[in-house]
Amino acid sequence: MKKLGILLMAGLLVTSCVPITPQMRMQKHPDLYAALSPSERQWVERGELAKGMSRDAVFLAWGPPAMSYEGNQQGKASMRWDYTGEHAVYAERYHGGDGYRGHYAHPYGDSAYGFAPELTFVPYRRASVWFVNNRVDGWERLR
Template sequence: MKAPFLFRLCLAVIVTACFTQCSSTPKTRIEKNPQMYGRLSARDQHLVTHGLIHEGMTRDAVFLAWGRPDAVSYGVNRGRESENWTYEGQRPVRSMSMNLGFGYGGFGPWGFGGWGPYGFGGFPYYGGGSTTTYVPYTSGVAEFVNGRVVSWKSTKR
């Protein structure tokens, strides 16, 4: 009787830990980094709380608003060294498929098959349904020069 309860308890703890670790929102990032949030101006604090950024923000503010970037690249923009943070998302793409196949019925009294008077073949299999594939896309880019945002692009959040 104790084993099923212990199993359920362990499973619940693992699932809860996974969901809390995997979900990163501005609120959770602010709670984990209160000193970083406290150093921001009142305007930046308001924007970060809503997951928004603007030109002039620091790297810390962008991290709190959008999270850890998926890719960081370095380059030059108008003669100044720049750093780009790229964020990726995944969009579901649904498609319909139709399949046709033939199976076999096993060994019947009249040879190979088993279905029908002659034991030949099996029955046709018709299948179909929807399939979901997740396609990556760039959801946002923030460009920094001297540690401040100089430009940014984002899909609707």
């Protein structure tokens, strides 16, 4: 029983690390993929964008955006999709013991002073796609 539990946990760990690809999104949303033009299908299969692509094609190629903004550009409905990533930032922080430590504090000098490692994940904008009238008008991404 213990071996089964370990194998199950290992399997969950491995499957949680699998990146989501355009092919996986195409399999999950075959109706969206079937509605694309032949040229859009080629771009989506490569995970690339081209001017004039539909929002569904961008969704299949790059996935769902982290944020979406609506607007107006020269009298036409516009939208911007932002894709984000995260940088890990490591720091050594000093923490002091000023303040109340509670009723259950150690009576023989429970030290609340010292340095402690801290890992923070800072978000950044990885890519943006601009749509005008629901078609790609432009995009940019980090290299």
